[in-house]
Amino acid sequence: MTKAAKTAERMSTLDMASSLVGRALKAGADAAEAVAMEGTSLGVSWRLGKLEDVERSEGCDVGLRVFVGKRQASVSTTDLSEASLAPMIERVVAMARAAPEDPYCGLADPEFLARDWPDLDIEDKSAPPTAEQLAAFAAEAEEAALAVAGVTNSSGAGAGWGRSGVALVTREASGGGFAGSYAGTSCSISCSVLAGEGTAMERDYDYMTARHGQDLEGASVIGRRAGEKAVKRLHPRKVRSQSVPVVYDPRVSGGLVGHFAGAISGTSIARGTSFLKNDMDRAVFAKEISIVDDPHMKRGLRSKPFDGEGVRNNRMLLVENGRLTTWLLDSATARQLGLATTGHAARGTGGPPAPAPSNLYMEAGCLKVKELIADIKQGLYVTELIGMGVNGVTGDYSRGASGFWIENGEIVYPVSEITIAGNLKDMFLNMTPADDLEFRHATNAPTIRVEGMTVAGT
Numbered sequence: 509m510t511k512a513a514k515t516a517e518r519m520s521t522l523d524m525a526s527s528l529v530g531r532a533l534k535a536g537a538d539a540a541e542a543v544a545m546e547g548t549s550l551g552v553s554w555r556l557g558k559l560e561d562v563e564r565s566e567g568c569d570v571g572l573r574v575f576v577g578k579r580q581a582s583v584s585t586t587d588l589s590e591a592s593l594a595p596m597i598e599r600v601v602a603m604a605r606a607a608p609e610d611p612y613c614g615l616a617d618p619e620f621l622a623r624d625w626p627d628l629d630i631e632d633k634s635a636p637p638t639a640e641q642l643a644a645f646a647a648e649a650e651e652a653a654l655a656v657a658g659v660t661n662s663s664g665a666g667a668g669w670g671r672s673g674v675a676l677v678t679r680e681a682s683g684g685g686f687a688g689s690y691a692g693t694s695c696s697i698s699c700s701v702l703a704g705e706g707t708a709m710e711r712d713y714d715y716m717t718a719r720h721g722q723d724l725e726g727a728s729v730i731g732r733r734a735g736e737k738a739v740k741r742l743h744p745r746k747v748r749s750q751s752v753p754v755v756y757d758p759r760v761s762g763g764l765v766g767h768f769a770g771a772i773s774g775t776s777i778a779r780g781t782s783f784l785k786n787d788m789d790r791a792v793f794a795k796e797i798s799i800v801d802d803p804h805m806k807r808g809l810r811s812k813p814f815d816g817e818g819v820r821n822n823r824m825l826l827v828e829n830g831r832l833t834t835w836l837l838d839s840a841t842a843r844q845l846g847l848a849t850t851g852h853a854a855r856g857t858g859g860p861p862a863p864a865p866s867n868l869y870m871e872a873g874c875l876k877v878k879e880l881i882a883d884i885k886q887g888l889y890v891t892e893l894i895g896m897g898v899n900g901v902t903g904d905y906s907r908g909a910s911g912f913w914i915e916n917g918e919i920v921y922p923v924s925e926i927t928i929a930g931n932l933k934d935m936f937l938n939m940t941p942a943d944d945l946e947f948r949h950a951t952n953a954p955t956i957r958v959e960g961m962t963v964a965g966t
Contacts, residue, residue: 521546521568521675522689524588528572528597529679535601537574539615541678543816543857544570551668552639554646560664562639571857574600575614579607584857612843613860615678615817620839620849621686622820625813629806630692631671632720637695642667649699649731656701656735658742663700663711665731669721670694676818686818694809695721699731703738710744710922712737716948719807737891740912744924747913747965753887754928754961755880755914758944760893761953765799765870767898767905767932769951772826772834774841774852774863776900783903783933784832791830793936796873799827801836803851803866810868810950814851816861821851826868836863870953873941877955878917880942887914888928888963903932927964935961 519527521544532540546568553560571584581603583596637645650665671693679685698715714734718724756764768784776782784792793799802823805811815821817839825833835845838853838861854864881887894908910924935958942955 520689521673522677522687524570525675525677526687528570528593529677529685531597532572532574532601533679533681535597537576537601537604537681539575539678539680540572541615541676541817542570542572543855544568544675545672545857547670547672549668549670550636550639550642551666552642552646553664553666554643554650555664556662557647557650559643562643564639569857571855571859572597572600573860574604576601576604578609578611578613579604580610580613580860581607582859612840614839614843615680615685616819616839616849616853618684620819620851622688622814622818625688625820626804628690628804628808628811628813630690630719630808630811632693632695634721636671636693637667637669637721642669645697645727646699648727649697649734650701652728652731653699653701653735653738656732656739658703658739659701659735660705660709661702663702663713665697665699667697667727668695674812676814676816678818686814688814688818690813692811693719695719695724697724697727697730699734701735701738703735704742708743710738710741712741717809719809723807741910741922741924744910744922745913746925747888747923747963749962749964749966750886751960751962753884754958754963755884755887755889756953756956756958757889757891757911758946758948758953758955760890761870761956762949762951763893764932764935764939764956765868765953766951768799768827768936769836769865769868770900771903771932772832772836774835774837774845777835778841778844781901783899783901787832788835790832791937792832792933793827793830794939795830797827797830797939797941798825798871799869800824800871801826801852801865801868805867805947808867808947810866812866816853816855817849819849819851819853821866824850836865838863865951867947868951869945869947870941870956872943872945872954875940875942877942877944880940880955880957881914881919882917884914884917888912888923888926889914889919890928898932905930905932905935923965925965929962929964930958930960
């Protein structure tokens with residue numbers, strides 16, 4: 509390793525980003541921003557009582573975006589040596605000079621920049637687990653799953669830990685800008701097993717991810733749940749095509765909220781490619797539904813103290829009592845729409861930011877799950893979805909599905925090889941949430957009932 513590379517290795521990500529911005533301005537940029545991301549991860553895989561592999565990775569990635577007038581260009585690299593960085597900086601400034609003009613590009617407006625931010629407790633500062641400890645967690649999960657009567661094989665179990673750090677620096681040649689950094693950790697346990705024999709085998713899984721190790725459920729709990737889910741899926745039946753209520757398990761209901769987030773992304777709205785583009789301030793969900801995005805959730809899986817442009821961010825009601833209240837905007841899409849950024853810029857190192865949610869969830873309803881399905885004479889309870897059949901322009905929705913059939917308010921038998929279809933605009937207006945909201949993923953929702961969907965079977 510060269511002396512310059514060793515020096516770069518010792519620099520903090522914030523110092524590194526600041527240095528890149530300063531050098532870009534000296535090279536002729538009118539404004540610049542740099543993001544530096546470092547990460548360390550450790551993971552193990554375990555199957556049928558044996559350790560399959562151990563993987564560890566460490567790295568640092570930097571990205572630089574520069575502006576010359578209303579032109580911009582971006583570069584990124586993992587090579588932090590001076591021999592790589594010096595020509596990269598010269599090259600990106602030259603690229604910006606040659607780029608076409610973009611009237612909406614530029615750094616975030618100074619009035620929106622974060623000046624202080626809360627401690628979100630997203631970094632577990634206790635000693636990271638060893639590979640041996642992770643292997644023990646995976647082994648415990650698999651052992652518990654295999655102990656469930658009816659489970660006959662294992663697809664494997666795993667456990668992992670990771671830490672990532674992000675630093676962002678923005679600056680204009682005339683002065684002003686932003687500098688900030690934060691770090692977070694994650695830990696996870698997963699297990700996947702099979703039940704049954706021969707051609708009548710069924711697979712299912714369970715997993716959990718948390719910022720702090722102490723927030724994870726016990727490995728045996730996760731494994732046992734995976735085994736029980738697999739056994740419940742044995743001997744699935746097919747059903748005839750019909751229109752019935754469809755109930756989404758919390759494992760898949762968050763996907764409906766994710767489709768909504770895509771439809772209100774500033775990018776889709778500015779391009780006119782969203783089925784909700786004309787629905788601001790209108791009722792797009794049933795009256796009892798509210799949807800929240802909260803980047804400041806303590807220990808949230810997508811919590812962050814500021815957005816990808818250094819803009820202050822806050823908890824926002826995206827839907828309030830069924831009414832759409834805002835788009836998800838970064839600076840560029842906000843300028844294009846004549847609005848203000850909502851602090852939803854997200855980014856990597858390879859290009860400009862784009863709007864995206866953080867900890868997104870639908871608030872819980874008032875009904876117990878049993879009450880939610882009590883009056884369903886014929887219906888479907890979905891636990892797994894297949895494919896990505898969603899048209900963001902029209903809202904048309906079609907997904908492969910499996911789960912359980914409902915008769916007279918009771919879940920009676922597993923079903924598979926079916927397709928569910930509808931239109932998201934109609935589905936949103938005909939949703940009823942249960943009261944069982946839990947924060948297990950980055951996007952969460954309780955059990956959701958949707959009226960009048962088409963189930964395509966035999």
